[in-house]
Structure formats: C-alpha cells, structure tokens
Amino acid sequence: MKPTPAAPAPVPLCDIQAQYRALKSEIDAAVLRVLGSGQAILGPEVAAFEKETAEFCGAQFGVGCGSGTDALVLALRALGIGPGDEVIIPPFTFFATASAVCRIGATPVFVDIDPLTFNIDPNQIEAKITPKTRAIVPVHLFGQCCDMDAIWDIAEEHSLYVVEDAAQSFGSEYKGKRCGALGVAGCLSFYPTKNLGALGDAGLVTTNSPDVDKKLRALRVHGSEVKYYHKYIGYNMRLDAVHAAVLRVKLPHVAAWLDGREKAAERYDALIEGQALHGFLRRPFAKPDRRHTFNQYVVRVPHQHRDALVKYMKDSGVGVEVYYPLSLHQQECFQFLGYRTGDFPTSEEAALSVLALPMFPEITEEQQARVIDVCAGYLRQTVRRAA
C-alpha cells in the first residue's frame, strides 16, 4: 500500500516565536537581568530604550508607555487637545485611532481614504476642517507612510498639529525620513505582531519638542512631575522594564527584519503575476517616494469571493485575516457621531475587499508559494463549479 502523502504544513499569518527562537539566549539574559535588578517599571532599561528608539526614528525624544493606544492618548493630551476639539482621522484604521480621540473628550472627524494606498486622502481633508479642528492623525496603514507633503501643507495653512499613528509602520520612510519624525508627535506600538514586537503590550511616543516630552512624561505617571504632587489629571501608562530590555535586544535586528518583509512582498508580487492571478488578487500599491515595510501584505479580492476565500484558505491551513471588516464610522459604538453608511464609500469598499496574507520576516519562499497555490486552487474550484 502506498503511504498517503502528508498534508502540507500549515502557514501561519504571523510567526512571533521565530524571533525568540533566533535570539533566545540574548532575550533570556535580558529578562533575567530585569528580574535581578528589582526595577520592574520604568528605570534605566526604559530610559536606554527610549533613547535608542528615538535615535532610530530620527526624533529627539522618546517616551515609553504601555501600548500604542496609550501613546495616542498621551500624545493628544500632551498637545492640550480635549473636550470641544475635533481631530481628523481616517475611518479605515484600527479602532484605537478613534477611541483615543474619544477618550480625551475630543471628537473624531473622519476623512475617507485613497483607494490605492488605504491611507487618508489629503484632497478630502480641507472640507472637514472647522474652527474646532486641532489636529490631523495620519495613520501609516499596513507599513506605508501617508502623503505627508500634502498633510504638512494643510496643517501649516490651518495651524493644526500632525500626530502620526505609526503603530504599523516602525521603520517606514517618507522621502528618506523615518516615520515617528514626521509630525509633532509619533505614536508607536510594540504589540507582538508589529514590525518591532515586545513580549506583550508596549508603546512609545516620539517628539522633537522638549515641552511635549516633559508633558508626556508627567501624563504617563498620573500627571505628576514631583511625586505625589499632581499638575494634571494623568494616567498610569508606563512601560515595564522587561519589555524595554527585550525590545533593546531586538532593535538592532529590525533593519534586517524589514528587509525580509520587503523581499517577501516582492516574492508575493512575482508569485501572483506568475500564476496570472493579478486579475483576482489585486496586489498592494507601494508609492515610489517612500519605503513600505509591509507590516501587512494586503490584497484586494472581488467582494463576492472574499469571505469564501478566507474560509477556504483557513480550512487549507493558511492563516489569513481581514483588516478591517467594518469601517469605523459604521461601528456600533460610534453611532453617536451621526455618520451613515455611504458617507465614506472608499473605506466601506475596502472593508469588503481586503485580505491580509501571511507575512513575517522569516516567511520562506515555499510557504509563500503554498499560500498562492491555495488561492489558485480556490479559483479553479469556483470556476469549475460555475462551469
């Protein structure tokens, strides 16, 4: 009897253990160093990480905090934004961009996205500016920077702050400058699946302003500059030393990991073309004047096939995900803002067509070939069924 061929190995959406396997002895030593130090929160590991990360981004200061969400809340608060103010954001982003605006008492004002990059469309911003507008939050989605020249011009013209949501774009560049240094403040996330991932939740705000830096440092420790004397009603949004120590081990490897993501994206592009699938899977669009770091490799699929393809791929052992299935103006919790379906057609369309394929720096050519083979298999099957 012939042995049955083994099922192909599953391909995960993301392999966060790969970096731990590669750097195990250094990471273990960093964790033990913190355990032995008795300094669990903030302290020298955090201070060193802040300095190294700010330097990486090309910013003067870095203020570590508990998450990317914390970073957004801290940055907006540090700029004095609050109740009665409006903040312009895209509706096609992770929830935290909008929730941070609400949590400081301000109102998110949505502006639709560019259909090619999924980033905020600068041509639609000015129509949404009112006397209450204080800031624009460009979200560099999936690893690609927004159209910063146009955003800077609008911000200058209307005296608005630019606060980057760079959670998905650590290391991405716009005209040779790294994000995190493209606004008055840059909000970074080190959630384990981001370009630089901690052991758990962690984040950081970058800035070139000494005043903003000072206020961020106070706000993250309950608004106090002197212990037990509170200048502001702040938060507990501190960074743990163990995360900082592990992130410091990983930081010198980020450049190589970003190269790995870029190469993997090129291989996906070639595989999609090679299998003549480009009519079915529309490849991500990378603008030539900036560096896309592919935190996610997001293709577009015809609406009628998207959810069936997701199921087919998951059933075949390929980890895929939909970022994001519902535009933020359509979320239940934001109904009070008064938007309706139809208000942001490009964002709504993206929510129906996007599909993120497995992407991590260590992904192999074989794994990627399998992902695209499974897509091709789905297409063959549906075409056969239709015939």
Ligand SMILES: *Cc1c(COP(=O)(O)O)cnc(C)c1O
């Ligand atoms: C991940 C993410 C955040 C939030 O970061 P956390 O560290 O998970 O709190 C904010 N904005 C965007 C665009 C993100 O992808």
